Amino acid sequence: MATLNLESNLADPDAFYEALIEMHRDLTPEQSAAANAALILLLANQVGDLAVLRAAMARARATVTTD
Amino acid sequence: MLNPLPRRTDGATGCAMADPDYQALVFPYVRSPDQDAPAPVRHPAVVVGAGPVGLAAAVDLARHGVPVLLLDEDERLSAGSRAICFAKRTLEIFDRLGCGDRMVAKGVGWKTGKVFFRDAPVYAFDLLPETGHERPAFINLQQYYVEGYLLDRARELANLEIRWRNRVIGIAPDADGVTLTVTTAEGDYRLRADWVIAADGARSTLRALLGLESRGRVFRDRFLIADVRMSAPFPAERWFWFDPPFHPGQSVLLHRQPDDVWRVDFQLGWDADPVEERKPERVIPRIRALLGEGVDFALLWVSVYTFACLRIERFRHGRVLFAGDAAHGVSPFGARGANSGIQDAENLAWKLALVLRGKAPEHLLDSYDAERVPAADENILNSTRSTDFITPKSEVSRTFRDAVLRLARDCPFARRLVNSGRLSVPATLRDSPLNTPDEEPFAGAMVPGAPATDAPVRAGGRPSWFLRHVGDTFSLVHFLGAAEAPPAALRGLAAEAAVPLRALAVALPGADPPAPGDPAVIEDAEGLLAARFDACPGTTYLLRPDQHVCARWRRLDPPRVRAALARATGHA
Numbered sequence: 123m124a125t126l127n128l129e130s131n132l133a134d135p136d137a138f139y140e141a142l143i144e145m146h147r148d149l150t151p152e153q154s155a156a157a158n159a160a161l162i163l164l165l166a167n168q169v170g171d172l173a174v175l176r177a178a179m180a181r182a183r184a185t186v187t188t189d
Numbered sequence: 190m191l192n193p194l195p196r197r198t199d200g201a202t203g204c205a206m207a208d209p210d211y212q213a214l215v216f217p218y219v220r221s222p223d224q225d226a227p228a229p230v231r232h233p234a235v236v237v238g239a240g241p242v243g244l245a246a247a248v249d250l251a252r253h254g255v256p257v258l259l260l261d262e263d264e265r266l267s268a269g270s271r272a273i274c275f276a277k278r279t280l281e282i283f284d285r286l287g288c289g290d291r292m293v294a295k296g297v298g299w300k301t302g303k304v305f306f307r308d309a310p311v312y313a314f315d316l317l318p319e320t321g322h323e324r325p326a327f328i329n330l331q332q333y334y335v336e337g338y339l340l341d342r343a344r345e346l347a348n349l350e351i352r353w354r355n356r357v358i359g360i361a362p363d364a365d366g367v368t369l370t371v372t373t374a375e376g377d378y379r380l381r382a383d384w385v386i387a388a389d390g391a392r393s394t395l396r397a398l399l400g401l402e403s404r405g406r407v408f409r410d411r412f413l414i415a416d417v418r419m420s421a422p423f424p425a426e427r428w429f430w431f432d433p434p435f436h437p438g439q440s441v442l443l444h445r446q447p448d449d450v451w452r453v454d455f456q457l458g459w460d461a462d463p464v465e466e467r468k469p470e471r472v473i474p475r476i477r478a479l480l481g482e483g484v485d486f487a488l489l490w491v492s493v494y495t496f497a498c499l500r501i502e503r504f505r506h507g508r509v510l511f512a513g514d515a516a517h518g519v520s521p522f523g524a525r526g527a528n529s530g531i532q533d534a535e536n537l538a539w540k541l542a543l544v545l546r547g548k549a550p551e552h553l554l555d556s557y558d559a560e561r562v563p564a565a566d567e568n569i570l571n572s573t574r575s576t577d578f579i580t581p582k583s584e585v586s587r588t589f590r591d592a593v594l595r596l597a598r599d600c601p602f603a604r605r606l607v608n609s610g611r612l613s614v615p616a617t618l619r620d621s622p623l624n625t626p627d628e629e630p631f632a633g634a635m636v637p638g639a640p641a642t643d644a645p646v647r648a649g650g651r652p653s654w655f656l657r658h659v660g661d662t663f664s665l666v667h668f669l670g671a672a673e674a675p676p677a678a679l680r681g682l683a684a685e686a687a688v689p690l691r692a693l694a695v696a697l698p699g700a701d702p703p704a705p706g707d708p709a710v711i712e713d714a715e716g717l718l719a720a721r722f723d724a725c726p727g728t729t730y731l732l733r734p735d736q737h738v739c740a741r742w743r744r745l746d747p748p749r750v751r752a753a754l755a756r757a758t759g760h761a
Contacts (some may be wrong), residue, residue: 155585159592167602 126177208295211337216264218354224378229368232258233545235382237357237369237395239263241272241332242513242530243388244339248286249538251349252661253734255545258380259349260371262356262394266340269490270331270416273446274524277317278615278640279531280324281736285660288342289324292335296328297445302427304609306594308434312604316612321717322643323654327524327612329425329446335527360385360398360509367508384541385509388534393515399506403518405499406573410580411463412521413455413493415472419486420449429609431579431594435478440579442522442609443479450489453479454521456580463493496520498569498576505558510537517565519572522579522610529568532615533561539661539734543758548688553759556623564616571611578608615640618737625731625740625753633723641736644718646695646711655718658711660736662689663754667745668719669696669710670726678747680708688758689734695719697726733757 132138145161146154166175223230236247239261247259275283275292283289300317303310317326343349358377359370362385369380387395396403428443430436439456446452455475457466465471472491480486500517504510513530537557543549581587596603618624618638625637635642644655659666663686667679675694683692692708698716713719722730722741731740731753740753755761 155588156592156595159585159589160596163589163592163596163603163606164600167600 124171124174126174126181128181208334208337211266211333212268214266214337216351216353218264218374219352220373220375221352221355221378223380224373224375226378229379229381231366231381231383232256233383234258234386234541235260235367235369235380235384236386236388237261238387238389238393238513238515239336239340239351239353240267240388240390240513241335241339241527242534243386244336244343245282245286245531246386246388246512246534246538247349247351248288248339248343248346249534250542251343251346252286253538253542254348255542256348257350258382259343259351260355260357260369261351261353262389264353266336267332269414269492270333270446270450270452272332272335272524272527273329273444273452274528274613275328275330275335276524276528276613276615277322277324277326278613279528280328281640281643281656282531282535283338284324284656285535285736286339286342287345288338291338291341292330293324293328295334295338295447296330297425297447298325298328299425299427299445300326302429302609304597304607305428305430305433306591306597307432309598311431311594311597311607314604321645321715323656324643329444329452331446331450332527334447357389357394357398360395362399362507362509383508383545386534386537386541387509387511387515388513388530389515391514391518393511395509396501396511396515399509401501401506401511403497403499403501405497405518405569407497407499408495408520408576408580409459410576411457411459411461411466411493411495413457413461413466413472413475414491415453415455415476415488416446416490417451417453417476417486418449418489419451419480419484421445421451421480421484423451431590431609433479436475440609441479451486457493461493466493467491494521496576498573500562500565500569503558504533504561504565505554510541510554510557512537512561516561517569519568520576522575523568523572524610524613525568525572528613529564529616532564533557535735536561540759543688549758550760556621556759560616560618560621560623563620564618567616568613575608575610579610621739623733623739623757623759625749625756627741629743631723631741633721635722635730635738635741637738637740639738641730641732641738642721644721645714646718647714648709648711652714653711655711656736658693658709659691659732661734662691663734663757664691664693664730664732665750666693666695666730666732668713668722668724668726668728669694669700671697672700673726675708675710676745678745682747682750683708686754688754690754695724731757 236243236259247257251257301315303313355371358372361368367382367385425445430441442454444452504516512533519525540553581590593606679692683690694710696712727744729745739757
């Protein structure tokens, strides 16, 4: 069963991060929020595994709800 | 027979060919001899509430041979169209009750829908893409027709008595029965019931009298329903708009009904004033905005509603059994209210009939609870999810919703996320205590607990449908091999069974038309029945009186059939 991979899985992390920021260039905060939502939906479909997605969601939520 | 003929208020004379104006019928109160009896008169089954669920329960019970008393506090059928979407499974139940043909002949059949976001179509869906079913995915039919046709059916049954303007105001259950206090224009009287079916709706009096509470989520949103009569070019499809230009920020749903009547459902938001929004001067501009200028229409009925997704904890309370909206509530998105209530009624009727005839122990009725509570939870879950998509409760929820809708134009995956209502499908009673688990491998959807699916067959050389040949009693359906005669054990099992059991053999496609006989033989005309039931020669299904599968095997083995039948009737 697939688990959430917390080790580095990106061949070129810096290029990914640059592309992510670039995706939001010239967008209003509302547009950015909408684009982020679309990105999450696209990536979730790519991942497919609900258990992995739930683990990622829990992890993401914990970054803002726990000290 | 104490069913009084209805008095017409429109001055017209009755006509055998056309439907009466069911909304205009008034059913007079008639004094019952029970009101003058020295002691409360005993009735085996009393159904409270003559809505679609109560009428269906009463008709089903009466057809099973149970004398039924149906009480209603009112003197009319549904005012306004109210529930309009009746699902395939409900139509199959109506077929069994003997009024499906009228419903389907009058109703507007549909199976496709379109979803729009702002000013553009997002995608279209088909709820029944395969052929080979007698009934369509859905019909739209005003609730007063459904009630009217059920009532007409009820009036054909000599053991079904209806008392209008008989309102239950007291209920006192004990170990042997239930004492009901009923109030009428001529005072109160008491009745004894062996069993009571509470089908008295979302604001159930019986639920309140027994101190039971429905728990769940109440949604802070208001919706406007408007029925309009017009000649419109729209097809018979379900159209749903998210955030359309003619009603910005909210959703709109359009359905076609018979008689050139169209249902428009506008989301209004929580702050809308329910009294103001009902006024024609508010409603007409909203409809005009949808239809455009130059379309003539007449406003027939308007309602503003809110809703909740909730249920009572248990549906069986001793000798009182709750069904339909009295037991559970859902949002209207998905047409899961009336449809699930009719399934409650069907689930209950055959069990109660067997218990009343002494053919099954009382605890068979616990399976009503065990089967219909999970079914209600499934409906509540689907309905709640739809509601959260249609009416996002937070900014981020709306952001995701709109992102889904934008992606759905080009991305098939996102279309599966669009939720404008997951339309009613019957519950598969997977965890029912009445099921016998499979011991052999089977593929497909006809698992124990599933409602049997339909397929075209030939019977007596004529085209027919599978579901017309099963139901009301248990059915033992045995698939034959080439040129094989029905095994003697098939008829033997039916003859010896303690409960009514019909033996039915299924011949391969192209087999010579079998002569009518015992057991009955139907021909699997197109091979679809075997395909849908994953059947090969020897495969045997045990179906319940409500057409749900309760056991299946790869060969006919009498001891296993007997054990499964005992389990399905609460004897194991």
